[in-house]
Amino acid sequence: NAGVTQTPKFQVLKTGQSMTLQCAQDMNHEYMSWYRQDPGMGLRLIHYSVGAGITDQGEVPNGYNVSRSTTEDFPLRLLSAAPSQTSVYFCASSPRFGSAGGTEAFFGQGTRLTVV
Amino acid sequence: GNSVTQMEGPVTLSEEAFLTINCTYTATGYPSLFWYVQYPGEGLQLLLKATKADDKGSNKGFEATYRKETTSFHLEKGSVQVSDSAVYFCALTGNTPLVFGKGTRLSVIA
Numbered sequence: 368n369a370g371v372t373q374t375p376k377f378q379v380l381k382t383g384q385s386m387t388l389q390c391a392q393d394m395n396h397e398y399m400s401w402y403r404q405d406p407g408m409g410l411r412l413i414h415y416s417v418g419a420g421i422t423d424q425g426e427v428p429n430g431y432n433v434s435r436s437t438t439e440d441f442p443l444r445l446l447s448a449a450p451s452q453t454s455v456y457f458c459a460s461s462p463r464f465g466s467a468g469g470t471e472a473f474f475g476q477g478t479r480l481t482v483v
Numbered sequence: 484g485n486s487v488t489q490m491e492g493p494v495t496l497s498e499e500a501f502l503t504i505n506c507t508y509t510a511t512g513y514p515s516l517f518w519y520v521q522y523p524g525e526g527l528q529l530l531l532k533a534t535k536a537d538d539k540g541s542n543k544g545f546e547a548t549y550r551k552e553t554t555s556f557h558l559e560k561g562s563v564q565v566s567d568s569a570v571y572f573c574a575l576t577g578n579t580p581l582v583f584g585k586g587t588r589l590s591v592i593a
Contacts, residue, residue, distance in 0.1 A: 400580055400581070408585060409583045410583040412581075464578070472529070472581055474526035476526045477525075
């Protein structure tokens, strides 16, 4: 079972470079999201999508873009990397949005990004 | 907006000790409540959940009860093992994306 797959696992960027973090899920989930995890800050929501073609901003969207052209994929783009974007990034998916039935989120293994 | 507050760590316990990690929340309506666990180098995985008041979620010896009157969802385990060493996150969702607490790191020593 692949579940949620994130690539790459590790990345080092120079300030000002751009890159795309990939996220794919094979569970036909409607809802996908991106979080960043920083020490002492927990997980903070960057962007989310409730279905193909629909995206919305989370708590910390600045400096990041997303698109959702298919149900399976939800890439996160860093437009011009900054040291403040050094973090661990997690992609998650759920069958649906919201709390109905206590919908569980499934997480990828994470991408550890360092911006120098 | 919705928010989750959980006790600061780190927490260090001896094997077979009793564990409590406190979690309180602020939310409108009737959210679902979750505990997620993150083992070293891995992503988060669901530990247990509760979807309505007075529900008790349980898994792997861990338990938490959804207390609406105190807006709490404290995590407990009667006898921890070294393999329980991880970071634990309390989280909630209403008709909103998941909101997480800051996490509590647990270390269990033999």
